[in-house]
Amino acid sequence: MKNLSFMKYLFTILIISLMHVSFTQPYMIQAINDAPSIYFNPALYQESYAGEISEMQNNWTYFSAGDSTYGAEVWKTNGDTCTLVKDVYLDAINGQNGNVIHKGIAPFGFTAFNNEMYLIGLDTNSGVNGAKNRVWQSNGLDIWAAPGLDSVIVYSNLITYNNVLVFLGYDETESLYKIFTLNSNNGILIYTVPTVFNPIGSFGSLSFTYLIEFQNKIYFIGHHNSDYQYLYEFDGTQVSFLLNANVSQLNFFNNINFDLSIELFMEYNNALYFTGYDTINGYELRKFDGNSVSLVADLNPGIENGCGTTFKLYNGMLYFEGNDGVNGWEMWTYDGVNVQMVHDLSQGVCGSNGQVSCAYIYMEVFNNKLYFTQDTAGVTGQLWMHDGTNSTIVKYMYPNHDDFYGVRDLKASGPYLYFRASDSLNGEQLWRFEACEIQNTQTVNSTCVPRLDDVGNVIVGSTVFKDTLLNSCGGDSVLTTNYTYYPINTSVSQNQNELDAIGIGYYYQWIDCNTGQAIVGETNQNFTASDNGQFAVVLTAPESGCSDTSACYTVVGLGIGVFDNEIFGIYPNPSKGSIAINVAAVEDVQQIKVFNVLGEAVSFVRSNSENNIQLEILGASKGVYVLKIQTATQQKSIKLLVE
Template identity: 25%
Template sequence: MKKRVLILMQFVAIISYSQVSLVKDINPLGNSNPSGFTEMNNVLYFKAANNASGDDFELWRTDGTETGTYLVKDLNTSASSNPTGLFAFNNKIYFKAGGSLYTSDGTEIGTVLFKTSQFLYEPYFTELNNELYYARHFAPGQRGLFKFNGTAETQLSTGFEVRYLSKYGSANKIIFQSDGGIPEDWEIWQSNGTASGTSELADLFGGDNLGSEARQFFEVNGKVFFTAFGASGVGRELYITDGTTSGTVLVKNINPTISGGNAANSNPNNFTMFNNKLYFTANDATNGDELWVSDGTTAGTQMVVDLYPGSTGSIPSNLFVYNNALYFSADHPTLGREVFKCTTSNSVTNLKNISTGSGSSNPSNFIEYNGKLYFVAEDPINGRELWSSTGFNSTTNLVVDINTGSGNSNPDNLTVMGNNLYFSANDGNSGKGIELYKYIDPVLSVTNNELISVVIYPNPTTSTFNINGTNVHKLEIYDINGKKMKSLQASSTYNIADLKTGIYFIKVFNDSGIKVGRIVKD
């Protein structure tokens, strides 16, 4: 028993110690501006600068330690190679630098030219059936679609441009935009990984030299939504495809306005899957840019809510799904730009008026980390800093004031790797500029009082247990090292028969926030 109590005391000490720390001062001369984070094999790859002007971007890597954070390779010793579009495939990182495609195994010697090309469009890569797809030049003025299995390259098309590569997994295809060798005739194309199976899917605009410019491909329930210009008075609107020509159709002409003989655009954007439907933003000309939902049919495509009445619109952005609700940033006529929450029944409410009154907190960078929703927001007292929430007003709080006082640390590029949340920020005090930081919070700052407040019985247990409390949403179970072992949805009885004997800590998510209790598995 003494050993169990000692372990509990040690655990409480560990989980009560949450911190934000500088990973490394990458650029002692100024800002390193790290961004483009991509994880592979427990290493985070990104681009950063280490010159005085903060614009000589090269490929870097970190394992979360200062010594494990270093330049992979200086691909352009006289200027910036500006690596972008980092993509992990087959234990290597692929990316665009300068006018070509490169690959890296994380070492200097293993960072080499992959294929020479130019005039590329993000995303540069996608993956299907353990093969890498990309577009490149294969002769002067000649471009095409290629795939690579890690050893050999296969050419799938010749003589035409390829843009906006996207995986259509349920149909086992790649969807993209191409001109088919006819200048400006941009339409939706498909490929099943063979040359004969690479073809135009539909001619939505009609005729040559003008195209629908299909893009923003996004798969939901076996179909792909996208935007395109249509013929006969249809501007950029919402379309859908089931992978067949006949099944590639306009979903709804959201903005049917014709002005000066030209069709207006609703410009659908911010595609997000929630509640088995597509949620997005669009402008119908009457209500401005607002939140919309679609099930793929005309009747099932409707505005969710008019948050900012009138033609101005609330301009929603940063749509993110967390704990069975949709969160986003939007303007409100009396609250300013704040965080809003949409339930599965399409009820939309303000999560919290962070910048009180009509001021704006301008929330962004939503991400889930360790059971909470993290994001960046600003208030008059603390400036722009890191915030978190479990989905309730009372549990939406500032995490830490990195740039103390009203100054802004401006956290950005929030990325989770392992038990850490990484981001770029400026502490405003040390003179280090915009650098790489990490936030370590294994079990969310649990206190002794919180441990006592959760009643778990029977305890110890050999298999099942109950929790004394109401309005429980879910549980998360951690070992004594802070490693999450399993998640359980709300129930009358919980089963941990599959866990080894030992001490575990249970995070209980309920209406009042998060509480943690201890259980002994015999």
């Protein structure tokens, strides 16, 4: 037992030693993109499907990336390495300056459905210019075009709704926009969109629409025979447009086609929030309650734009990108009543005098914190952490951090926060951030596991140790240990079948080494074996509760005693609690004890005659009891059953 405790101690030392390894946070996982200027500039659209896909996916997170060998294809990562799933698009074309450009399907819009990954990617039968987006499937090892959709161009994100996969597509055979649904068997149902629908309008380059489920229906935005945009509704059986939901024009579509890492709508307090336009207030925060669209707040008074492109729920509030015309584009909150700017980080109006760019504010909740990107004076795309009160630049939180910028496409997946960012050496790549505490102070109590001093001796007594460890975040963790250890004396003396524990002041429990079971009623410092076997004692210190076990001692050669040579019997058994013990001579019986199954001594009344002892167990209840009879030469245990 002592050797086992020492092994536990060495294992603890090994763990502490490993904790001294220093890791840089955050860090680039792998340099995939070796040609950032090729036609398909690799883009990352990772989704949080680790653990949501089936086990055959092995908890990989999928994303889009590209290099000069494969072009932009589907990759997967476990946080430590990146792996190409498949080079789908094998062709290459001649680019500028004689460079050979390898094509790829440029995947995005990853959506988990039916234990597989569905995604949007270019049709390999199309040329690079004017290529068409199709639906693809992947099981994590292979990628193929979804069957039955060869003539359908995808014009929306893919979402799951009522156990089917839904998207808006353009049927090339009929030249109509339609809602397509796929079930778990790849069965396809098609719902006609009103012919007045058109995702492309003269106000901008809107060529992609965004589906969102709200109140058990799917909503999306499109034109209606004019330059004005309306909300369209799909209830699972038909598609219709809402005349009372004129949202006019949505600016976010002009710049972020195919960027589905930004949440363009957000459900909050039983309403759907988004950025909408009118000729009086410009682009501002608006909501749809299931019947009509209304203005929530006019951040930037007048026709000037006050609401941006991205939304996130955190701490029970709606966070969004806003501009009050004074502080530039910043992060704002809406609590259902009031809007409020969280902070002024950009320190200037977006785009004025070249101070700050108009990059999107990407937001993601991870480890109970809100992470976001924000341009500051002179630096593009910083990664920040917001705890509900304060905001801090992430890379400055960690010692020896790697420098990176241009952060975007934040996505929490499993134990990590993934994002794409650039550095001066590798260009834009996939990065990873792991949640941990920078400074951590912990106090523990250790009373039963020995600790060694500098020369290898076990420390006996009570003291306090403080260990400073370097954690995976690069910060110091202080571990305070209230240490108490007193070795337990497990020595035992043996005289034939009599065993005596040498240590005093403990709780004792004798055990049968052959079965590992406690011997009922044997909780004294000494023990007399009545049968041959191997026996040990478990000693427990009352103050600390620490226990240790002695070695096993062998008892052999026990002779046949009075109980076997003479007439001996117990009756009745089972009984109602009163029994008679027949013996050759009552005077040979020195002691009688009765125990219940818990090992507790039970009271009884005894009366003797010449060759008979009568016992009545007081307060006997139904169950099993153990009767122990001691003579000068032998001890015998008999099981009694009380009915």
